[in-house]
Amino acid sequence: MNKISNITILGGGNMGSQIAFQTAFKGFNVTIYDINVDLYSQVIENLELLKNIYLREAHATEDEMDATFNNISYSFNLPEAVQDADITIEAIPENMEIKQKLYAELGRVAPAKTIFTTNSSTMLPSDLMGFTGRPHKFLALHFSNLLFHCNIAEIMKSSETDADSYNTVIEFAEAIGMIPILVKQEQRGYILNSLLMPFMAAATELYLKGVSDIETIDKTWRIATGSPVGPFEIYDIVGINTVYNIASNGDLKAKLFAQYLKENFIKQGKLGYLSGEGFYKYPKERNSLK
Amino acid sequence: MNKISNITILGGGNMGSQIAFQTAFKGFNVTIYDINVDLYSQVIENLELLKNIYLREAHATEDEMDATFNNISYSFNLPEAVQDADITIEAIPENMEIKQKLYAELGRVAPAKTIFTTNSSTMLPSDLMGFTGRPHKFLALHFSNLLFHCNIAEIMKSSETDADSYNTVIEFAEAIGMIPILVKQEQRGYILNSLLMPFMAAATELYLKGVSDIETIDKTWRIATGSPVGPFEIYDIVGINTVYNIASNGDLKAKLFAQYLKENFIKQGKLGYLSGEGFYKYPKERNSLK
Numbered sequence: 001m002n003k004i005s006n007i008t009i010l011g012g013g014n015m016g017s018q019i020a021f022q023t024a025f026k027g028f029n030v031t032i033y034d035i036n037v038d039l040y041s042q043v044i045e046n047l048e049l050l051k052n053i054y055l056r057e058a059h060a061t062e063d064e065m066d067a068t069f070n071n072i073s074y075s076f077n078l079p080e081a082v083q084d085a086d087i088t089i090e091a092i093p094e095n096m097e098i099k100q101k102l103y104a105e106l107g108r109v110a111p112a113k114t115i116f117t118t119n120s121s122t123m124l125p126s127d128l129m130g131f132t133g134r135p136h137k138f139l140a141l142h143f144s145n146l147l148f149h150c151n152i153a154e155i156m157k158s159s160e161t162d163a164d165s166y167n168t169v170i171e172f173a174e175a176i177g178m179i180p181i182l183v184k185q186e187q188r189g190y191i192l193n194s195l196l197m198p199f200m201a202a203a204t205e206l207y208l209k210g211v212s213d214i215e216t217i218d219k220t221w222r223i224a225t226g227s228p229v230g231p232f233e234i235y236d237i238v239g240i241n242t243v244y245n246i247a248s249n250g251d252l253k254a255k256l257f258a259q260y261l262k263e264n265f266i267k268q269g270k271l272g273y274l275s276g277e278g279f280y281k282y283p284k285e286r287n288s289l290k
Numbered sequence: 291m292n293k294i295s296n297i298t299i300l301g302g303g304n305m306g307s308q309i310a311f312q313t314a315f316k317g318f319n320v321t322i323y324d325i326n327v328d329l330y331s332q333v334i335e336n337l338e339l340l341k342n343i344y345l346r347e348a349h350a351t352e353d354e355m356d357a358t359f360n361n362i363s364y365s366f367n368l369p370e371a372v373q374d375a376d377i378t379i380e381a382i383p384e385n386m387e388i389k390q391k392l393y394a395e396l397g398r399v400a401p402a403k404t405i406f407t408t409n410s411s412t413m414l415p416s417d418l419m420g421f422t423g424r425p426h427k428f429l430a431l432h433f434s435n436l437l438f439h440c441n442i443a444e445i446m447k448s449s450e451t452d453a454d455s456y457n458t459v460i461e462f463a464e465a466i467g468m469i470p471i472l473v474k475q476e477q478r479g480y481i482l483n484s485l486l487m488p489f490m491a492a493a494t495e496l497y498l499k500g501v502s503d504i505e506t507i508d509k510t511w512r513i514a515t516g517s518p519v520g521p522f523e524i525y526d527i528v529g530i531n532t533v534y535n536i537a538s539n540g541d542l543k544a545k546l547f548a549q550y551l552k553e554n555f556i557k558q559g560k561l562g563y564l565s566g567e568g569f570y571k572y573p574k575e576r577n578s579l580k
Contacts, residue, residue, distance in 0.1 A: 144514050149516075150513065150514045150515070150516075151513065152510055152513045152514050154510070179509075179513055181502075181506060181509070181510050182502075182506070183501060183502060184500060184501055184502055185499065185500055185501045187496065187499070187501045191496060191501065191502050191506070191507055191510045192510050192511070192514050194492050194495075194496055194501075195489060195492050195493055195496075195507070195510075195511055195521065197492075198488035198489060198491070198492045199485060199488060199489035199492070201488070202484050202485050202487075202488045202489070203485055205484075206477065206481060206484055206485075209475065209477070210474060210475055211473060211474055211475050211477045211481065211484075212471075212472075212473060212474055212481050216471060216472070216481070217481055217485070219469075219471070220442055220444075220471050220481045220482050220485070221482070221485055223440065223441065223442045223469055224434050224440045224442050224482050225440070225517060225518075225519060225524060226439070226440075226517065226518040226519060227515060227516065227517035227518070227519075228515075228516045228517070229515060229516060229517075231485065234515060
């Protein structure tokens with residue numbers, strides 16, 4: 001079993017920032033890599049937002065937050081960012097060309113010890129492993145949005161992934177406070193998104209057909225299943241941009257829905273819970289995250 | 291607005307018994323009609339089971355249970371069963387021929403004042419209204435299984451239903467402790483089953499493909515969404531027979547799943563929560579209904 005101390009997060013967007021923050025919060029040495037220095041202020045903004053959420057919702061202390069920031073460094077140079085990485089977690093855009101380019105360079109510059117993982121929601125390890133130069137040390141480690149609440153980490157290997165890398169990643173996921181969910185076969189959408197997508201598509205169809213309104217659909221689900229959140233509240237938590245990206249890769253109906261989200265939400269900056277507004281405005285009086 | 295005092299439940303099966311019990315529990319005068327006297331012992335068995343559940347899970351008292359049973363009478367003769375009914379709630383098998391036959395007779399023998407409602411999960415008011423002789427006084431009033439916990443009542447009218455019947459049913463649903471969910475357009479599966487079916491089909495597919503096991507799929511959903519129950523726990527609550535009936539009316543994939551349920555569950559008497567076993571055994575240590 002490898003010892004994991006140094007983690008490099010590839011991509012400082014919404015999910016990359018969350019993974020970096022949680023990993024640093026749990027005491028690991030984290031480097032956030034992004035493609036250019038102009039993104040630095042955006043990454044810092046993401047982390048400051050997370051600090052406030054952890055203080056408010058995860059009951060973290062200011063000292064813990066200081067320690068978390070002290071555990072994070074930044075790099076805009078890939079060879080430097082991964083020079084001592086035990087593991088990399090890739091959370092860059094869901095674009096095959098961009099991922100291919102990153103993995104090609106990463107495979108050349110990372111030390112032999114480094115395990116590569118992807119947080120991709122839509123691609124399989126076997127879609128990407130050919131670019132990495134080390135398919136035996138490559139697998140998926142997939143987080144949910146608001147991972148400090150929704151603390152599952154879905155772990156999915158390809159037929160090439162070796163047992164040592166797999167076991168190391170399971171242990172690492174536990175060490176950063178996640179509950180490892182082992183996906184036994186490669187599955188697009190893993191377990192969670194495979195359940196969420198048809199469910200949320202059905203909710204959306206009810207709404208767009210005029211069968212019911214958003215509040216009633218959510219209420220029906222909450223009362224009937226005891227869930228704290230209905231489908232449109234889940235949309236807001238997952239994040240409208242994430243739903244848009246996944247729907248854009250779906251069938252015709254999904255693509256139409258992606259278009260609807262773009263016109264009615266994304267263009268107005270309504271990106272869900274973290275942005276303060278999506279299908280609902282936040283904070284809601286009733287805390288939808290508990 | 292009509293005054294509702296006398297309720298006749300058509301069909302003393304699982305759902306009919308639950309609706310009758312809850313309605314009587316709320317102080318209404320309930321008659322349970324079923325097709326022949328041989329079913330009497332089965333109806334009583336259903337009601338005794340419900341009594342134990344209400345005592346245990348709804349914190350009802352023995353006195354309340356006595357009053358509930360006092361409010362219930364039984365009839366195996368339709369004209370007698372509906373002779374003073376303000377409303378009928380039909381919960382007989384999901385078979386068009388059987389329903390058609392019942393509604394034809396009901397339309398002849400019921401007083402003019404009686405509002406007819408159906409608890410059908412798969413048929414629309416407009417599918418059935420032609421048999422009733424009074425489409426203006428006919429609509430759907432659909433309950434969830436374990437309705438004392440999952441206390442929604444989905445109310446769906448056809449284009450023919452008059453406003454007075456509609457409003458009376460909404461008020462009645464509230465009076466028996468349900469939260470009325472108004473379905474604005476006729477929709478097969480209403481709101482709840484329209485959300486549940488694709489979600490549960492996706493869960494089943496993950497399981498049957500070997501992507502994961504039942505416990506892990508449920509756990510993933512519970513942790514990621516905060517729901518108290520995952521999809522297979524929901525199956526058990528809804529009841530395997532109900533899922534079987536709905537799936538049998540679905541597409542090819544659904545029909546294959548119906549077959550799977552029949553072979554692996556129904557033939558072994560594993561009918562879900564109320565029968566003590568379905569995908570899980572009950573009572574579970576962790577109460578899955580809260």
